[in-house]
Amino acid sequence: MIADFGNILLFLIHGALFVALSLFVAKLIRPHRPNAEKLMTYECGEVPIGSARVQFNNRFYIIGLMFLIFEVEILLLFPWVMVFQDIGWFAFWAMFVFVFLIFIGFAYELGKGHLQWDIPRPVVPKYVEGVGVVDDYPAKEPASSEPALDEPALQTGVNR
Amino acid sequence: MATYAFVLLAVLAVASALAMVLNKNTVNSALFLVLNLMSVAGLYLLLHAQFLAIIQILVYAGAIMVLFLFVIMLLNVDEEESLFDKFRAIYLVAFLLGVVVFGQIVYSLGGVTDLLPEISADMAYVGTVEAVGEVLYTTYLMPFEMTAILLTAAVVGALMIAQYKVKTSDQEE
Numbered sequence: 100m101i102a103d104f105g106n107i108l109l110f111l112i113h114g115a116l117f118v119a120l121s122l123f124v125a126k127l128i129r130p131h132r133p134n135a136e137k138l139m140t141y142e143c144g145e146v147p148i149g150s151a152r153v154q155f156n157n158r159f160y161i162i163g164l165m166f167l168i169f170e171v172e173i174l175l176l177f178p179w180v181m182v183f184q185d186i187g188w189f190a191f192w193a194m195f196v197f198v199f200l201i202f203i204g205f206a207y208e209l210g211k212g213h214l215q216w217d218i219p220r221p222v223v224p225k226y227v228e229g230v231g232v233v234d235d236y237p238a239k240e241p242a243s244s245e246p247a248l249d250e251p252a253l254q255t256g257v258n259r
Numbered sequence: 260m261a262t263y264a265f266v267l268l269a270v271l272a273v274a275s276a277l278a279m280v281l282n283k284n285t286v287n288s289a290l291f292l293v294l295n296l297m298s299v300a301g302l303y304l305l306l307h308a309q310f311l312a313i314i315q316i317l318v319y320a321g322a323i324m325v326l327f328l329f330v331i332m333l334l335n336v337d338e339e340e341s342l343f344d345k346f347r348a349i350y351l352v353a354f355l356l357g358v359v360v361f362g363q364i365v366y367s368l369g370g371v372t373d374l375l376p377e378i379s380a381d382m383a384y385v386g387t388v389e390a391v392g393e394v395l396y397t398t399y400l401m402p403f404e405m406t407a408i409l410l411t412a413a414v415v416g417a418l419m420i421a422q423y424k425v426k427t428s429d430q431e432e
Contacts, residue, residue, distance in 0.1 A: 101383065104304050108264070152286075155332040157421055163329050164417050167322040168410050174314055175406070178392030190396045193403065200407035204414035213418055 161213050165205075172201050265305055272298040285331050289324060296320040307378050308386035 140147045179194050208214060224232050272295055279291035300315035384390050395403055 101304065101307055101309065104309070108301075152332070155329065157333055160326070160329045160333060161418065161421055163322075163325045164414070167318075167326060168414055170322045171318060171406075171410060174317060175395075175403070178310065178388045178395055180392075181389045182392035182396065185393065186396055193396045193400055196404055197407045200404065200411055204411035207411075207415055208418055211418065213421070 158213075158216070161208070165208070168201065168204065172198070261305055265302070268298045268301040268305070272302065286328065289327050289331060292327070293320050293324050296324070306386070307383040310386060310388045310391045 140151070175197070176194070179190060183190050226232050275291045275294040275298065279288045279295060282288045282291060296315060296319045300312040300320070303312040303315060
């Protein structure tokens with residue numbers, strides 16, 4: 100049983116060896132003539148601007164956290180599947196309560212609108228007489244036009 | 260065979276832990292932590308704790324590291340400062356405390372003669388998924404359901420924090 104994990108170890112060793120060997124062979128046979136253009140970061144043909152370490156939108160953190168919660172839930176489902184026939188309906192109701200409790204949190208998140216995504220407003224280029232084409236950023240709506248919502252997550256472009 | 264695997268995994272765990280602490284780049288540190296968690300999962304496997312090993316890889320090396328990387332990206336730490344750039348008194352205190360803890364561990368392990376004991380068939384069964392399931396949904400039903408409440412509380416708490424962040428960034432605009 101535990102020896103089956105030896106196969107995984109073999110796969111890990113082979114994976115590491117394969118990468119190391121192919122990189123080594125490539126180093127042996129490839130020509131080495133670097134120039135500034137070649138050493139530049141490749142970014143789909145564009146000239147790269149700024150640092151690669153940009154600040155992420157913290158909405159991604161919510162998605163990551165949801166992933167963590169539901170992964171733990173699924174991991175606790177695995178042993179449940181293995182012993183379901185032995186325990187029977189008791190196990191069913193135990194897991195029902197568990198999943199229900201987790202879905203309370205999920206429903207809270209869904210209801211509060213945390214999974215709604217801000218759609219960026221498009222920048223429409225506009226032709227102005229005598230000036231030329233300008234990037235016209237749509238003016239922000241005045242805040243007083245509608246009462247401020249209690250939930251900031253609901254103040255997205257989607258809901259406006 | 261098990262001894263060789265143990266030595267390999269132990270060396271890998273210690274080396275990756277050292278690399279994690281000494282690395283200047285925070286993202287590289289996080290990736291070395293993944294390697295460390297994986298080798299600790301391998302050590303769990305050697306102790307015939309299969310379910311724990313898989314959980315270690317899926318939850319710790321998977322989901323929790325995702326959150327770690329997100330925090331690094333969110334905080335935007337670009338000051339890559341080495342631990343040894345400048346000497347501080349607090350480093351010395353931390354080092355001495357670490358030496359004391361290490362000494363205690365070595366002292367308490369001094370009497371142990373067989374570090375890798377033979378694992379009997381009964382002990383080997385305890386770590387399997389079936390064995391965990393048999394007790395988790397019967398004997399330990401209450402802690403199991405408490406886990407769900409804990410996870411729900413974690414969701415609500417994290418949403419509260421994230422909501423606060425959204426509000427402040429809205430006001431700054």
